[in-house]
Amino acid sequence: MSDRNVQRDVVVVDGESLVPEDVVAVARYDARVELDDDARERMQESRDRVESVVESGEPVYGVNTGFGHLVETHIDEEDIEQLQTNLVRSHSAGAGRELTREEVRSMMLTRVNTLAKGYSGIRPFVVDHLVTMLNEGVHPVVRSRGSLGASGDLAPLAHMALVLLGGGEALVDGERLSGEDALATADLEPVTLASKEGLALINGTQLTVGLASLFVVDAEEILDAADAAGALTTEVTMGTTANCDPKIHEVRPHPGQKESAAAIRRLTADSTVLESHKDCERVQDAYSIRCLPQVHGAARDAVDHLREAVEVELNSATDNPLVFEAGSVDERAPGTDVAAVVSAGNFHGEPLALRLDYAAGALTDLAAISERRADRMLNPEVQEEYLPPFLTEHSGLRSGYMIAQYTAAALLNECRSFGRPSIDSTPVSGGQEDHVSMSGQSALNARRVAENVATIVGVELLCGAQAAEFLDDGLELGTGTGAARDEVRSVVPPLDEDRPLDEELETAADLVRFGAIRAAVESVLD
Structure with missing residues (x-):
């Protein structure tokens, strides 16, 4: 049986060592979250690889194509940022009761941890926003129903990500604010998403694994x-x-x-x-x-x-597509001389x-x-x-x-x-x-x-x-x-x-x- 102690002041997120007790410490007891320096470096390397793919112009799912059934639709380079914003907005389509404070915090923390692994192509700056929201008590209003557990928990995670963009609503000390006003209480500006970042935020099993x-x-x-x-x-x-x-x-x-x-x-x-x-x-x-x-x-x-499954999932990359170093995966994977971006199914719950x-x-x-x-x-x-x-x-x-x-x-x-x-x-x-x-x-x-x-x-x-x-x-x-x-x-x-x-x-x-x-x-x- 594991150590049941959840009384800890700080949880360091490194993408490798999160356990359920850490989730409880942050979600229920407001332990402070810190992002590991090595994880920050991995995320930046992953981001650099995504940008190399954008520059190559090759069609890569989630970077310069549509989503789901629209995978064959090519997106022009000048529209890539708008694509990511549209993704978050359109997928914020949940229903039912709102998640509780601890449920939202569990989802935010576990999303930070999977992004910290460095396979999602997101800028560390965006993940820092999520960490600050946790530490300053900015809690997105998230509808509980809408996830199918593949492609991950899309709708709930989209409601979370919408606040990063200044949209949606969040609770701060029990007060319901617009996303933009909620961010301001933590001295944060709304984020403008770059290529793939919308998908990196919403594609994964973090509602499931947080609640689990x-x-x-x-x-x-x-x-x-x-x-x-x-x-x-x-x-x-x-x-x-x-x-x-x-x-x-x-x-x-x-x-x-x-x-x-x-x-x-x-x-x-x-x-x-x-x-x-x-x-x-x-x-x-x-x-x-x-x-x-x-x-x-x-x-x-x-x-x-x-x-056993939760501890594996907490420290797994559940995004799609995943970003790897060029030549490190199947040669059929699309990419450039710098990166391989591979579509797979790690988001399946x-x-x-x-x-x-x-x-x-x-x-x-x-x-x-x-x-x-x-x-x-x-x-x-x-x-x-x-x-x-x-x-x-x-x-x-x-x-x-x-x-x-x-x-x-x-x-x-x-x-x-x-x-x-x-x-x-x-x-x-x-x-x-x-x-x-x-x-x-x-x-x-x-x-x-x-x-x-x-x-x-x-x-x-x-x-x-x-x-x-x-x-x-x-x-x-x-x-x-x-x-x-x-x-x-x-x-x-x-x-x-x-x-x-x-x-x-x-x-x-x-x-x-x-x-x-x-x-x-x-x-x-x-």
Whole structure:
């Protein structure tokens, strides 16, 4: 598992070493961005190659031709700058809700990083503008829908780039300004795009990979919190952790399964609750407890699989065409004695789309098992021997946490409704772009899933903390589960009588998603 620390003051962008935690640090916590000097030199060399192609007059896609279906249309040299401006304006055709502040920042940062690799032919001056916008809090207004994930996330990135030109709108300290006025708050002038620069700004997977980075970090926090919630439920329902014995998982050694089983053992260490009933007559726990390592572990493996792709994609060149040194690629690639500009398909989001759908589905199943465990604590048909109905005294007069489980069930239903965008494709651009990935929609769906699942796991934690109120005197939770219970109790008091729960559900979700549960547990176990 990666280092979860996202508390950093500066993120240096070099096109080679960005990780999801860097994206979170910049997007969510406003870490300052600096551009690496070597990256600046690579970008300038790439720009020089583009200019050599322009001077040669050879037809090269994205430099002096139309786009998509209009690839065969030659553009005169005097119209090349207007071509790039028209591209950004025409592709700013998104719809739907506006991206959140952190979503926009994640897209801007990841675009800077891919440009920093030096294969896009853009002037460093333009990338400096994006860096300054990030550091000064100029956030383009970007519509969330419109990307097909090939040719990259065109529409969202175009809305971002439009502000560089002084067009569109941006938010600065919550105030909505024209693009030109927003740039002025950062002492920036609108950019006049040179050849290929419009395409360099909008052709790539940066909406997808930016959101995927946020999702990976959040999902890993959710997984750790779900282990804590499941361990707490195991204790308060008088279950057993025999299912987490190392011998069991050595004979089926999936990495995630072993990790979750080990986590449950650590979380419940020194639990006198578990010791109090180890000789009881119950033969087996329900699957939601007995199979916790297998289900949580499979979700862990799915998120790890996504992280692997995200870390590659963050530091990849996803532009089209790509600019290489002459003679360094296939001799059939168009170019001059100085440069080769090659059209290919690195903008296609399928490597992320398939894994995003897989990981979102896995997290949905994590939510399903968590919701079932919450029900086991609430359901009087299951827990009449140990816990009061719906975890409240005077049930009937009071409803306790009954409706919190309804909310968990509703959110779970929404997660299940999202489907798999990555297996769909709608041809566009007159059939030139005849297979697309829909990776942008996969990323947007995954974000919603993470938000919902954090709340569902939060419901389980709330129920677990409340159930612990009914333990016999003298019984103590495990070291880790006790810390998780205490973290919940630091912000949510026991449910002594019915009260509105909506704000408490949000609070619990934040404890899960933003790492408070993991941090509380690690503080007592490390």
